Amino acid sequence: MAGLDPRLxxxxxxxxxxxxxxxxxxxxxxxxxxxxxxRAFIDIVAPHVxxxxxxxxxxxxxxxxxxxxxxxxxxxxxxKGLIVIGDVKRGDIGTTMAAYADAHLGRVKxxxxxxxxIGADAITVTAYVGSDILAPFADYMAKEGKGIFVLVRxxxxxxxxxxxxxxxxxxxxxxxxxxxxxWGAPYVGxxxxxxxxxxxxxxxxxxxxxLRRLMPKTIFLVPGFGAQGATSQDVTVCxxxxxxxxxxxxxxxxxxxxxxxxxxxxxxxxxWESAVEAAAIAANRELNRxxx
Amino acid sequence: MAGLDPRLxxxxxxxxxxxxxxxxxxxxxxxxxxxxxxRAFIDIVAPHVxxxxxxxxxxxxxxxxxxxxxxxxxxxxxxKGLIVIGDVKRGDIGTTMAAYADAHLGRVKxxxxxxxxIGADAITVTAYVGSDILAPFADYMAKEGKGIFVLVRxxxxxxxxxxxxxxxxxxxxxxxxxxxxxWGAPYVGxxxxxxxxxxxxxxxxxxxxxLRRLMPKTIFLVPGFGAQGATSQDVTVCxxxxxxxxxxxxxxxxxxxxxxxxxxxxxxxxxWESAVEAAAIAANRELNRxxx
Numbered sequence: 001m002a003g004l005d006p007r008l009x010x011x012x013x014x015x016x017x018x019x020x021x022x023x024x025x026x027x028x029x030x031x032x033x034x035x036x037x038x039r040a041f042i043d044i045v046a047p048h049v050x051x052x053x054x055x056x057x058x059x060x061x062x063x064x065x066x067x068x069x070x071x072x073x074x075x076x077x078x079x080k081g082l083i084v085i086g087d088v089k090r091g092d093i094g095t096t097m098a099a100y101a102d103a104h105l106g107r108v109k110x111x112x113x114x115x116x117x118i119g120a121d122a123i124t125v126t127a128y129v130g131s132d133i134l135a136p137f138a139d140y141m142a143k144e145g146k147g148i149f150v151l152v153r154x155x156x157x158x159x160x161x162x163x164x165x166x167x168x169x170x171x172x173x174x175x176x177x178x179x180x181x182x183w184g185a186p187y188v189g190x191x192x193x194x195x196x197x198x199x200x201x202x203x204x205x206x207x208x209x210x211l212r213r214l215m216p217k218t219i220f221l222v223p224g225f226g227a228q229g230a231t232s233q234d235v236t237v238c239x240x241x242x243x244x245x246x247x248x249x250x251x252x253x254x255x256x257x258x259x260x261x262x263x264x265x266x267x268x269x270x271x272w273e274s275a276v277e278a279a280a281i282a283a284n285r286e287l288n289r290x291x292x
Numbered sequence: 293m294a295g296l297d298p299r300l301x302x303x304x305x306x307x308x309x310x311x312x313x314x315x316x317x318x319x320x321x322x323x324x325x326x327x328x329x330x331r332a333f334i335d336i337v338a339p340h341v342x343x344x345x346x347x348x349x350x351x352x353x354x355x356x357x358x359x360x361x362x363x364x365x366x367x368x369x370x371x372k373g374l375i376v377i378g379d380v381k382r383g384d385i386g387t388t389m390a391a392y393a394d395a396h397l398g399r400v401k402x403x404x405x406x407x408x409x410i411g412a413d414a415i416t417v418t419a420y421v422g423s424d425i426l427a428p429f430a431d432y433m434a435k436e437g438k439g440i441f442v443l444v445r446x447x448x449x450x451x452x453x454x455x456x457x458x459x460x461x462x463x464x465x466x467x468x469x470x471x472x473x474x475w476g477a478p479y480v481g482x483x484x485x486x487x488x489x490x491x492x493x494x495x496x497x498x499x500x501x502x503l504r505r506l507m508p509k510t511i512f513l514v515p516g517f518g519a520q521g522a523t524s525q526d527v528t529v530c531x532x533x534x535x536x537x538x539x540x541x542x543x544x545x546x547x548x549x550x551x552x553x554x555x556x557x558x559x560x561x562x563x564w565e566s567a568v569e570a571a572a573i574a575a576n577r578e579l580n581r582x583x584x
Contacts, residue, residue, distance in 0.1 A: 007387070008402065016403070025403040057384060057391035061400050063409030064363050068356035089384050091418055092349060093448035095299070099349035108353050110300065111308070111317040117355030126383055126418050129446045130453030154421045156385035161422030165467060167457045172464065175457060 001085070002045045002280060003223070003251025004054040004073065006034035010256040012272045015040075031065035034058070038073035041255065042080055044273055048280045051083035051121075053221070053249050071118050084120045085149065085221065085247075091126030091133055101136035105146045122147035124199055124221070127176065134183050134196075141187045141195035147219075148196055150183075152176045153211060155201025155224035173207070177214050184218060193219050193245070200238060202230030202248065209237035212245070220246040226253025226283065232290045243291040254279045293377070294337045294572060295515070295543025296346040296365065298326035302548040304564045307332075323357035326350070330365035333547065334372055336565055340572045343375035343413075345513070345541050363410050376412045377441065377513065377539075383418030383425055393428035397438045414439035416491055416513070419468065426475050426488075433479045433487035439511075440488055442475075444468045445503060447493025447516035465499070469506050476510060485511050485537070492530060494522030494540065501529035504537070512538040518545025518575065524582045535583040546571045 008016070008030055016033045023029035042052065054077070059070035077084045090100040099108075104123045107114040125148050127133050133150075140146040153163055153173045163173040170178075177198065184194030194217050200208050202224040212220070220238045224230040225248045238246040257263040257279035258272040267275040300308070300322055308325045315321035334344065346369070351362035369376050382392040391400075396415045399406040417440050419425050425442075432438040445455055445465045455465040462470075469490065476486030486509050492500050494516040504512070512530045516522040517540045530538040549555040549571030550564040559567040 005388075008400075020403055025405040027400075027402065027407050027409055030400070030402045030407075055388055057382075057388045057395070061391040061395040061409065062402075063395065063407075064356060064360035066395075066409070067359040071356050089382070089418075090349075091383070091420075092381050093446060096347055096349045099353040103349070103353040103355065103358075108300075108319075108322070110319065110322045110354075111312055113317040115319050115322075115355075117319055117353065117358070126381075126420050128383075128418050128420050128443055128454060129448055130450030130455070132448045132450040151420055154385060156421055156424045158422030158424040161471060162420060162464065162467065163422070165457070165459045165464060167459050172454065172457060175454065179453060 001051040001053055001221075001247045001249045002041075002049045002254050003087070003249045004038055004041060004052055005058045005251045005255055006037050006069075007058060007256075008033060010252075010259065011037045012258070012269050014270075027062045028065045031059070031062045031069040034062065034066060035069035035072055038069065039076050040273065041276060042073070042077050042082065044276045045254070045280045046077075046080040046082055048277070048284060049082070051085055051247060052077050053085045053087050053251070055087045055251065074118055074120055078119060083122075086118070086120035086123040088123045089126050089151065090123065091128060093129050093132045097133055098136035101140060105137070105140045106144075121145075122149060122197070124149045124151065126151050127179065131179065131183065145189075146195065149199050149221045150176065150180045150196065152180060152198040153200050153204065153207050155203040155230065159201065159204075173211075174214065177211055177218075180218060181215055188217050191244075193217055197221060199223065202235040202238065205234045205237050208235075212237055212240070216240070218245075222246050222248045223251070224249075226250040232286045235287075236290045239291060248287060250283050254283060293343040293345055293513075293539045293541045294333075294341045294546050295379070295541045296330055296333060296344055297350045297543045297547055298329050298361075299350055299548075300325065302544075302551065303329045304550070304561050306562075319354045320357045323351070323354045323361040326354065326358060327361035327364055330361065331368050332565065333568060334365070334369050334374065336568045337546070337572050338369075338372040338374055340569070340576060341374070343377055343539060344369050345377045345379050345543070347379045347543065366410055366412055370411060375414070378410070378412035378415040380415045381418050381443065382415065383420060385421050385424045389425055390428035393432060397429070397432050398436075413437075414441060414489070416441045416443065418443050419471065423471065423475065437481075438487065441491050441513045442468065442472045442488065444472060444490040445492050445496065445499050447495040447522065451493065451496075465503075466506065469503055469510075472510060473507050480509050483536075485509055489513060491515065494527040494530065497526045497529050500527075504529055504532070508532070510537075514538050514540045515543075516541075518542040524578045527579075528582045531583060540579060542575050546575060
């Protein structure tokens with residue numbers, strides 16, 4: 001799976017220049033650049049990946065024009081047949097969480113008329129507030145094939161601060177894994193997997209392997225492949241023996257392949273599209289190789 | 293402090309009708325209604341409260357036009373001299389969290405030019421990923437008087453799922469309280485309070501009183517006053533003896549006072565503005581009374 005992180009300073013100069021000519025050095029200009037990059041990127045990777053994971057923060061940083069660009073990028077990816085996992089990490093309670101669920105995955109009722117604000121297939125969520133995050137997604141998961149990815153074990157250095165706290169019986173992230181399994185039980189489909197999924201960082205293979213055993217019916221979203229330092233060997237443990245059970249996300253290493261070896265020398269910024277395609281194909285090949 | 297939750301079904305009918313006439317039963321229409329309500333609400337409460345806490349989910353539910361309405365509501369509140377605490381509960385790592393910090397509290401660089409996407413004074417954040425949330429806010433807190441409110445103990449029923457896990461020495465929320473104190477130490481100002489603050493639910497006074505003792509230099513944001521069930525007696529424990537140390541948020545009970553006794557009979561929907569003002573004054577009086 002390809003991540004999509006429109007970082008303005010890494011978007012090819014030709015796209016930025018065009019956007020700034022049209023909209024000035026403004027949030028509108030930055031959002032236009034982010035959207036043009038996103039659309040072009042989606043067109044290139046669509047034949048090679050099943051799903052895309054846009055990181056909303058890199059759109060939201062440009063205020064509401066950025067949020068609009070996010071909505072339009074999601075729509076474009078859907079049109080190209082991709083599954084869209086919105087990396088939004090929302091987490092709140094009651095009617096507030098319901099508003100997020102309706103906004104990102106579902107529909108909102110406006111004077112009796114149903115409108116679809118964004119229309120992603122799944123989003124990432126945070127569950128510091130506990131099980132209360134779940135209810136707003138129930139119908140979307142049971143009836144519409146939508147899903148959520150709950151943060152269980154993240155790939156950052158300070159993940160241990162909270163996630164590695166030991167209670168009498170288990171670590172916090174094991175507790176979270178237990179909840180995800182429990183929450184997901186009613187939503188296991190014909191594939192044998194649940195619509196309640198988990199985010200499991202790829203940078204700690206030991207923890208990931210342990211979680212793979214704990215959560216046999218849970219799909220893992222594994223960030224950190226490529227630029228964040230997780231190797232294909234590291235992420236292997238997130239898959240089951242039949243090669244299913246995980247989607248591995250590579251963001252920077254594909255988005256901005258033109259800045260990284262070997263694509264930097266082979267293509268460079270002018271041929272950034274070729275670099276994206278080559279990097280996507282190479283990532284696929286590497287992941288397929290380790291799963292054989 | 294007044295919360296601001298633009299729930300479409302509770303926004304007075306006259307405002308909704310006007311917005312739908314102009315923009316149709318669309319996300320634009322819903323967002324226009326949310327913004328008109330927000331502006332009118334802000335005008336009414338501005339003389340009575342120091343701060344406002346808009347809940348972004350109730351704007352985000354209308355997609356990007358809703359997000360735009362949020363930005364415009366924040367700008368309007370700032371113009372009226374209010375402190376704005378954006379209730380956004382973002383929480384992510386590295387450059388992603390930096391993008392959220394720049395978006396909500398700070399500025400983003402667009403081709404060398406600094407743009408301010410939203411401009412709130414503080415936001416709520418989630419720290420499931422640990423200390424890594426902090427760094428992006430350091431300069432905004434140290435140099436610009438901005439702040440963050442970290443979720444420590446939430447007011448919802450399933451808060452206990454994660455927050456009440458017992459480790460060898462302490463509960464998860466006590467651990468989080470310890471982090472907040474540690475993270476906040478470099479940002480204690482002349483008031484004796486830190487820019488790193490805490491969200492502490494008002495519905496569990498025992499936990500709140502305990503946290504008040506644990507965190508003497510931390511300002512509490514206390515949601516749940518009024519409609520969520522926390523009474524003025526419950527929230528008293530969140531203040532220190534000198535009456536400082538907490539901001540109590542009342543959302544529904546003020547926003548939609550016209551639907552609740554005694555304002556429902558006294559004013560009703562047609563005089564919803566009078567109901568808002570009366571409820572804000574009454575909430576102030578109640579909080580002042582218990583602190584004497």
